Amino acid sequence: MDLDERKKKILRAIVQDFIMTAEPVGSRTIARKYNFGVSPATIRNEMADLEEMGYLEQPHTSSGRIPSNQGYRYYVDHLMEPASLDEAEKQLIRVSYRDKVKEISEVIRNTGKLLAQLTNYAALVVTPHIDRNIVRFIQLIPLHKGQAIVLVVMEPGAVYHKIMDLPENITACDLETISKVFNAKIQGHQMSEIKLTLIREIYLELLRYKYLVQSIMELIDESSDAKEEKIYLGGVFNMLNQPEFHNIERVKTLLSLLEQEALLRELLETGEDDKGVTVRIGKELKHADMQDCSVVSARYQLYGDPLGTIAVLGPTRMQYDKVVSVVEYLTNNLSRILDELYGPRSGK
Amino acid sequence: MDLDERKKKILRAIVQDFIMTAEPVGSRTIARKYNFGVSPATIRNEMADLEEMGYLEQPHTSSGRIPSNQGYRYYVDHLMEPASLDEAEKQLIRVSYRDKVKEISEVIRNTGKLLAQLTNYAALVVTPHIDRNIVRFIQLIPLHKGQAIVLVVMEPGAVYHKIMDLPENITACDLETISKVFNAKIQGHQMSEIKLTLIREIYLELLRYKYLVQSIMELIDESSDAKEEKIYLGGVFNMLNQPEFHNIERVKTLLSLLEQEALLRELLETGEDDKGVTVRIGKELKHADMQDCSVVSARYQLYGDPLGTIAVLGPTRMQYDKVVSVVEYLTNNLSRILDELYGPRSGK
């Protein structure tokens, strides 16, 4: 399992070269470009060894080698040095968070954009499952005769609103009452609890407004649905620049996969809830149509609790060093920003 | 300029066949498939005439003909019969609007989705320029110590919110006051006016809260920016199914074009503000990289006033009969729904 120093160097050179050029790498190239002090023949012998050990593959006899899944894995685990972000990139990140508003959806979207932009691959960001979320605040605002806005604020700073119709005989004062009852009952509780027990109590207190209560609960439900769907997915077009996606059929199957919410969630489940950055390569992703893709993901946190995941999806021939650095940096950055925004106030 | 009956029939057959198959159409095919009572040779003569008159083109000597821009134009103007929607499609439309909420952005997005889904091309929907919009309502809602939500409701039913920080010494009561002043001054005025004169008055009345006023104005500004950007663009992937977009380079140039807001707006400017459906074909779009595309667009209205535009973008080889019908149907449908939602209440 362990490789001697020269084999490591050669494997690293092959992986890096293949990542750059997307062409199978030959012994001559390696010997020349990375000037080892040895001849191509020697490299060839080493490459044959590496292939036998499972780190390299040959698309056909007599073409160069390309890294196998195992080769990439070894590279990621032992060989690569994270390529830390340069000052311009850090600057870009700072600037793009600076003027952002306080709402979590904005922050998420912004992070996704940055992720795609900095890596040139596809970016995914998810917020956590709503059931663990807490309702912070509910308010009914009279709008016009016959209409009102329901405003729901969730704990990590998400705001939802909806316009609803009112029965004829409701006054602004009634709305105020309803808001109060709702807040008293709901505030600070998790979504899952609300659905089970609280709703009955509220019904009792607000029998008069049966219809309204129903509507409000609907919005809350919708918020959770909406939120579940809120996977940011961006930078898919970046994939078109990768030579492995130069035929339309491949692109179409990938796109249709990415349209499936469920699959995206699956992609992001790191299994273990590791801290730190997780890299899954090719077959490790299980899904048959993704064998030529890799995912680099990490969880971001709010005051130490894992809140959601950010991830980059690209071809297995991915710039791991760069991507891992970016994901790591953005995760930390995101956690820090969320702490600043919501941490101190969000109780406990 | 006028064509005799047989030429019309032949032109129609060629256009329809080419739209179906994407292959140049030969005289034999026409004679056989569309059983005219005449031989291919006759058709050939007619086709030669049509080519001379500018309705057809030959990719190279001795291949079939394809319609020219002018050919499509004649087809759209004189030959095609609109393919009215079948019951299943109407049903789909009804269902997808039924449970939709009252907010305009939802309605827009829904319409865009439907448009893409029904036509299998790319769909665009724009809302009108914000400057003509009217602020209906503003409210500050205290959220926590130190934070508040600003809620802005625009006239055609769009709602925006933003969380903002408060100075230490502001009370819920202060917020109420500010809301009142804002509403008194702003309600019912157009955005453009607000920016010029009202802001000064408000400043005077609310000197104490200078910082807050600024933040609120910012949100309003942002709303307008956000709204300007709010061009719904969907179904772009449908394009990948069209043979004319089977090479990646073409797709990439198209995508990069569609990323440019300005260009999209230009695409949707119908020049004349016609009622009804406008079709622009190939070169009529002006833009060099869109010579092989067509746009079918129409304005939707709120109580008779044009409010925004919906459009379908596809290859020149587009199913015009179908698309025109869908655009027409959805425009009317959309106008009707908007009237129901906002019409009766929206002043006047």
Next chain:
DNA sequence: GGTTAGCACTCGTCAGGGGAGAGTGCTAAT
């Protein structure tokens, strides 16, 4: 024993050539 030069071999790519097929235009007959 590790390293290297040399050499035969394999395989993919690319340009060139030829045949098949589709479609045309023209001419002459109907």
Next chain:
DNA sequence: ATTAGCACTCTCCCCTGACGAGTGCTAACC
């Protein structure tokens, strides 16, 4: 005016052969 026949054109596809990149093996070298 219509049609059949025919020569012509052009694309597409397949086959071929040359080329180049890269390999594996063997024998020589340090």
